[in-house]
Amino acid sequence: MKVEDHAVVLIHYVLTNDDKEVLDSSEGQEPLAYLHGTGHLIPGLEAQLLGKAAGDKMQVTVEPVDGYGEFNEEMVQTIPRNVFEGVETIEPGMQFQTANEDGSGGQTVTVVSAENDEVTIDGNHPLAGLTLHFAVDIVEVREASAEELEHGHVH
Numbered sequence: 001m002k003v004e005d006h007a008v009v010l011i012h013y014v015l016t017n018d019d020k021e022v023l024d025s026s027e028g029q030e031p032l033a034y035l036h037g038t039g040h041l042i043p044g045l046e047a048q049l050l051g052k053a054a055g056d057k058m059q060v061t062v063e064p065v066d067g068y069g070e071f072n073e074e075m076v077q078t079i080p081r082n083v084f085e086g087v088e089t090i091e092p093g094m095q096f097q098t099a100n101e102d103g104s105g106g107q108t109v110t111v112v113s114a115e116n117d118e119v120t121i122d123g124n125h126p127l128a129g130l131t132l133h134f135a136v137d138i139v140e141v142r143e144a145s146a147e148e149l150e151h152g153h154v155h
Contacts, residue, residue, distance in 0.1 A: 001141045003049045005037030008154050010140040011049070016133045023127065031139045033154040040153070042067045045134055054141050060134040071129030076112065078120045090114040096121075 003009050010031040015024040026032050034040040036049065044066025048058065064070050084090055092113055098106035109121040148155055 001053065001143065003036055003052045003138070003141050006144050006149060007036045008140075008142050008144045008148065009034055009036050009049065009138065012137040012139060014135045016135075017130055018133070020133075023132075035144055035148060035152065035154055038152055042132075044132075045136075049136070049138070052138055052141075054138050056138045058136050058138075060136060062132040062134065064129050064131065067130070067132050068125040068127040069129075071124055075123035076120065077123075078118050081114070081117045081119050084119065090119055098123075 001007065010033045012026045012031050013024075014022060014027065016022055036046065041049075042062060044062030045060055047066070048060045048062075052058065081090065084096070090111055092111050094111045095108050096111070097108055100106045107123055109123045110126065112120040112122050114120075145155070
């Protein structure tokens, strides 16, 4: 079976940046299992897997626009420390979930710096603006069960 929309696909992968630094990998773990065509992978990688089959190995380069987007300077903001009510220690690299006005979950932000009464946060995805390089090994491609299709994810 070939990779197509709503197929269950299992892959092993190694993700590197332009400097060949490993950013993520499934090595030593179970393969990543996903339901193709449902937005579980970045668009640039998913598009390159379409039509491939189990046993195929490939190198895929994904530009930021088809990955996690371009880096957006407007998503870096400096806010008052008191916004983090109840949080004693705020350090660079910490991540927080914002809340929408209705109290529901918003987006994840990363602390860039925390000095005196100000905290600089970044709402960009950590891989935004990066060209991503994937080494992919397609382990398995199968039809999704009715339950997997109904739930929108692999069981």
